[in-house]
Structures are given as C-alpha cells and as structure tokens.
Amino acid sequence: MQVSRRGWLKNAGVACFGAASGGLAASLCGASTPSGAGAPPLPWPYVKLDPDAVAAAAYEMHYKGGCCFAVSGSIIGELAKKVGAPFTTWPTAVMTYGGAGVAGVGSLCGALNGAAMVTFLLAGSSEKEKQSKASEITRDIFNWYAQTALPTFRPAQPKFETVKVICRSNLCHVSVTKWCKASKCKFSSKEREERCACLSGSVAKHTVELLNAHLAGEFKAAYKLPAEAQKCRDCHDKGSAREDSRAQMDCGVCHFTKTPHPQL
C-alpha cells in the first residue's frame, strides 16, 4: 500500500485517537517524545530467510534504487513478508542514499553499507556483546567482499554475462574501476549496471547466509585480513608502538604499491 505523506500523518492521527493506550500509537502523538521511543529496540526479530530468494529480489531492486537500497530493502522486504511489523514500518527508500559509494562519491560500496546496516538492525543493539557480534559479522562480510571474485550471483535471465573480479577493497570506485579494466566496459555502461545488480544480489545472499548461521548459533568468521596487511597492523594497530591507524583493510591496495602516473 502506498501512503501519501499527508495521508500517513492523518492516519497517524487516527491511530492516536483510536488507540491512545497503545505504546506505539501514543508515542507517535507526542511532539516531546524522544526519537526512537516509538520503535522496538534492537535487534529486530530475524527469522531464517532463503538466500536465493533474497538475492533475486536484490538484483531486481538494484534497477529501482541502486545497491544500498537493494541489499537492505531485499532483506527487510522478505522479513516484512514473513514477520510483518516492525519491518513494515522501515522507510525502505532512505537507503538509496548509499548508492554509488554514497551519493555518487565512490566511497564505501553501497551494497556493503546496506549489508552493515541490516546486520546491526538484526543482530546488534546498544548492548556491548550484541554490538560486538554484529560488528564481527559485518567485518566478515567486508573481508569476504574484498577477497572473493565477484559477482557470485547470476540471475535466471542475465542482461549480460559478467566478468568476475577480486577488488581487495570495500570502496565503490576501486571495485568499479577494477571491473572496468577487466571487462573493458565504461562505468556508465549497461554492462556495469548489470554487474553491480549482480553484486547487490551476491552481497544480499552472503549476508543472509551469515545471518542464518548467526540465528542457528553457528556463525564463525571465515575471512581474515591478508597476511601482508596483518603485518602492517603489527606496528600501527592498538597496543603497538605507533598505534596511529585504526583500520581493518588491505593496506597495500592504496599504500606503497603505486606505479607513477603515465606521462601526460
């Protein structure tokens, strides 16, 4: 059901009037109520999902609102179908912001940004233990992404066959440029759009697989930093002599490995 903004506010008023004793509805009425008081606490109730169904939904959603919208929306959408509230109250469109590395900036891959948000929503909370677990799952998704030839998802009827690349990074522009070089396609091409739709399917599927494992109490991180980067951490991480770099990434992608720019 699509609801206009005016219609929604009117309906919220009806809910206030009709069910003032309900905590949710009551909280919607009070202008002095703090943000979040009308939302259930985290984690929201996850149930086992079909990774392939979610991947197919993410692939389709990518063509409507981009990578971050697709990964977060496909998982929350499946939960809305199976569980209903609170997932039906999530403003799905907001995650459009993360597309193309946030507003086209080319920073953090939006598929990963969406996966990280959803992982915290479904496994995290303000409790330290749950927060650590959600972060551990998220870092495993990030390391998998950097170390795997992607996309792994192929739709039933692909628009183009897609070259797979290992990008060694969580950044959109690194991932896209490495794919452009391997495929010899431009970044505004339909082939690149199809590749990123398949990437959204891949990330959504992998995220659901890890969330299913977490639900079953069987999650174990499977991807570590590369040995070379771990060597960097030995001197720069917490507890080291320098302790000047807070990062869990493959350092050599950007640092100390560059060839000079070709002569212009």
Added chain:
Amino acid sequence: MQVSRRGWLKNAGVACFGAASGGLAASLCGASTPSGAGAPPLPWPYVKLDPDAVAAAAYEMHYKGGCCFAVSGSIIGELAKKVGAPFTTWPTAVMTYGGAGVAGVGSLCGALNGAAMVTFLLAGSSEKEKQSKASEITRDIFNWYAQTALPTFRPAQPKFETVKVICRSNLCHVSVTKWCKASKCKFSSKEREERCACLSGSVAKHTVELLNAHLAGEFKAAYKLPAEAQKCRDCHDKGSAREDSRAQMDCGVCHFTKTPHPQL
C-alpha cells in the same frame, strides 16, 4: 519512553485492534505487507533547527554510540522533539553500525555516513529531482569535510583541547591517522575520542546549516573538488575517453603521491 521488544509488539497489536481504519496501524498488522508500506514517504517533514543545539546533542551522543549514531540521532532527535511522528518511530540505535568507519573497519567516516542518511531522509525521495538535490547537498558536506580544518565545534566544557586538521578524505582511517600525527596522540586515547566527539558535533552542525538553507530554498553548493582532482576527472569521468573511475574525491590523497615505506 523505553519500550521492550515484547511490549512494542503487544502495543502494535493494540494499535491494530483499536485503529484498524488507520493506514499506519493497519499496515503494521499485515504479515504480507511490503516493507515500507507503514512508513510515510520521503522526504520526512523537516523544520528549521538550531545548529548549535544539534551540535551539542551530537557531541554528547557520540560518547553513547559513536559518530554515525550521534550525527543521525541528534538531528532526528531534535525533529522528534519539535515534530513528533514520524521521527519518533525511527530506530535511532541502528546507526551505531557506522561507527569507526563501519564496524571499526576504518572505511567511510561514520559522521559523514550518518549525515548522508539524514540528508536523504529529509531532502530525498524516489523522485529523481529530490534524489539529485539530496545527493548535491551530501557531496557538498563531503567536500567541506575534506577541505576544512576540523573539528570546528568546541563544547562548552571540553575534556581536552583539540588540534584541528584538514584530512582531504572522507575515510575514517585517513582522518584519524592525520589527527594522530598532528596531535601525537594514539587512536585509542581519550583525546582521540574527544576529537571525534567534536567532529560529530561539527558535522551535525554543518548538516543542519545546509538543511536549513535547503528549507529556505537558498542552498547552493559551496565546495568543489580540488583543481588537481578535477584534472584527473577530465580523463576518467563520464564522457571522457577512458571513463573508468566513478568518484568525487581528492585522488592525490591515495594515488601517485606516496613516498616509500621506511625501511623495516
């Protein structure tokens, strides 16, 4: 009001029973309702906020849930006080995920990630024109962040005085490392936590200033890519011969400017 998960679900049930004719409450009941059907469409109704009040709130919130939680939660929290619904329904804690460059990875700065999400929530939508406007505001925040000596916000009673640095990047680990070098403090120090709390205040304040300008119909992007990076874009951007790099960042921070690592 704090609501337990069980209490929230029970209350949602009350709302369904008591106000079945209300669109919001009704949508909360249906397990087959798609995600987002119970949320009002974007943009959510922004009203003019006091940038200084929001900055002070973000600084305090940083110490509770980190940068991404602080920037998004301070702005949405002020709107929840002034407007009420739908801001009272936002699950504030979810944005904790973006802290320390997402789950401690050191990728995109969480203050910027939170600012970008909120900007889309308050200025964006699935309509192309609003989406472009939200992206334009977001990119201006990112460029301001990379080109400004931060933090600009200083609380009434700082725990430490903080060195300001220009970091030329939107990445957490670049921002933190440059500050560690300038301040000679370690990244796990209380001084670094204070600096990032002030940074959250700075980003929240600047975001509100731009959202206020947008509300008044007076927003104009003020920060461009540096001329050197624009020269890179001439050969790699959309419409160029190569068209192989989708990014709006200061390329030289990572590319072609590195000195070799000191001998180990």
